[in-house]
Amino acid sequence: MSNPQPRPLGTRIKKALPQYLAISPYFFFFFVFGAMPVVFTMALAFTNWSGLGDFDLIGFTNFKYLISDPLFYKSLVNTLILWVMGTVPTLVLATILALMLNSTLRFSTTYKVIYLIPNITSMVAMGMLFSSIFSSQFGIANAIINVFGFENIAWLQTEWGIKIAISCLTTWAFVGYNALLILAGLQAIDKSLYEAAALDGANSWQIFFRITLPQLRPIILFVTLMSTIGSLQSFTESQVLTSSNSGGAASAGGINNSGLTMVMYFYSVAFQENRYGYGAAIAWGVFVVVMFFSIINWLVTRERKD
Structure with missing residues (x-):
């Protein structure tokens, strides 16, 4: 008995697309309210920003x-x-x-x-x-x-x-x-x-x-x-x-x-x-x-x- 041929990649993506769309809001909100603040906080720690004005880099001073x-x-x-x-x-x-x-x-x-x-x-x-x-x-x-x-x-x-x-x-x-x-x-x-x-x-x-x-x-x-x-x-x-x-x-x-x-x-x-x-x-x-x-x-x- 011959092995079944794998479906084309486009077909598999099309079939899985509704599932990925269903969970996409979680990843969107995680990226906006989770990942981005973490990255921004790390970058902010190397500045002396006061909330207004430019971001002055001061290295590891903080x-x-x-x-x-x-x-x-x-x-x-x-x-x-x-x-x-x-x-x-x-x-x-x-x-x-x-x-x-x-x-x-x-x-x-x-x-x-x-x-x-x-x-x-x-x-x-x-x-x-x-x-x-x-x-x-x-x-x-x-x-x-x-x-x-x-x-x-x-x-x-x-x-x-x-x-x-x-x-x-x-x-x-x-x-x-x-x-x-x-x-x-x-x-x-x-x-x-x-x-x-x-x-x-x-x-x-x-x-x-x-x-x-x-x-x-x-x-x-x-x-x-x-x-x-x-x-x-x-x-x-x-x-x-x-x-x-x-x-x-x-x-x-x-x-x-x-x-x-x-x-x-x-x-x-x-x-x-x-x-x-x-x-x-x-x-x-x-x-x-x-x-x-x-x-x-x-x-x-x-x-x-x-």
């Missing part, structure tokens, strides 16, 4: 200044602190909520919707809410500590108070979403593993640490990695909670720049001081930091095979 800029390192340290203060509580609380949801038989769908609401609520709106919660005079946070005999704390006028407020807002916003991801991982675990462990006399703690946690490793890796990427690019939380004190990079982020994140520093330099060239260099610095810690995070949390 990058040389970036690696010696104390305010950039201040924003980097703040970002890393907020990453730890936001990611660790979020992961712990999300796991606890997922375990509770997994053991709940009634109204589980209602609980899932309730836990997801903070994630789909405007971060600006939640930031305004948390500004009231951490108000120096009439905030709920001070009302709670007053019950235990402590005096009011000026949360948004102290360095660690700002960090606590930002991390609480981050945790509130993402704990429900991450809980649903972990819940999906819990429901995918083979129930026969729990039955075998029960027959062997394992208690609840042993089951959790020997079965549940290892089986959740891929989900925890994903949640941790996405939380790391999101936290290192945080902006809105700090901007909303400290916006009244922002008038440029030098005063951004509240008292002693304690809430200044890397992306907020980029925003202040580029869009408040109109130093777009140096702002582009900061953006690439943020990219390098995010990639570095994402790789470290993946190497630490990935599954090791013997």
Whole structure:
């Protein structure tokens, strides 16, 4: 039996053309809003453009200044602190909520919707809410500590108070979403593993640490990695909670720049001081930091095979 002859190239292109036309809008918008800005930002980092006038090439001057800029390192340290203060509580609380949801038989769908609401609520709106919660005079946070005999704390006028407020807002916003991801991982675990462990006399703690946690490793890796990427690019939380004190990079982020994140520093330099060239260099610095810690995070949390 003879092999079928391949169809001419023109015929194959004509047949596949509708499919390529169907997906062409994605590539168009990716090129316009994704690829072109990346290329433009890289080119802009080698200039001192202020938003108007000519593009004056200055070589690696912006990058040389970036690696010696104390305010950039201040924003980097703040970002890393907020990453730890936001990611660790979020992961712990999300796991606890997922375990509770997994053991709940009634109204589980209602609980899932309730836990997801903070994630789909405007971060600006939640930031305004948390500004009231951490108000120096009439905030709920001070009302709670007053019950235990402590005096009011000026949360948004102290360095660690700002960090606590930002991390609480981050945790509130993402704990429900991450809980649903972990819940999906819990429901995918083979129930026969729990039955075998029960027959062997394992208690609840042993089951959790020997079965549940290892089986959740891929989900925890994903949640941790996405939380790391999101936290290192945080902006809105700090901007909303400290916006009244922002008038440029030098005063951004509240008292002693304690809430200044890397992306907020980029925003202040580029869009408040109109130093777009140096702002582009900061953006690439943020990219390098995010990639570095994402790789470290993946190497630490990935599954090791013997």
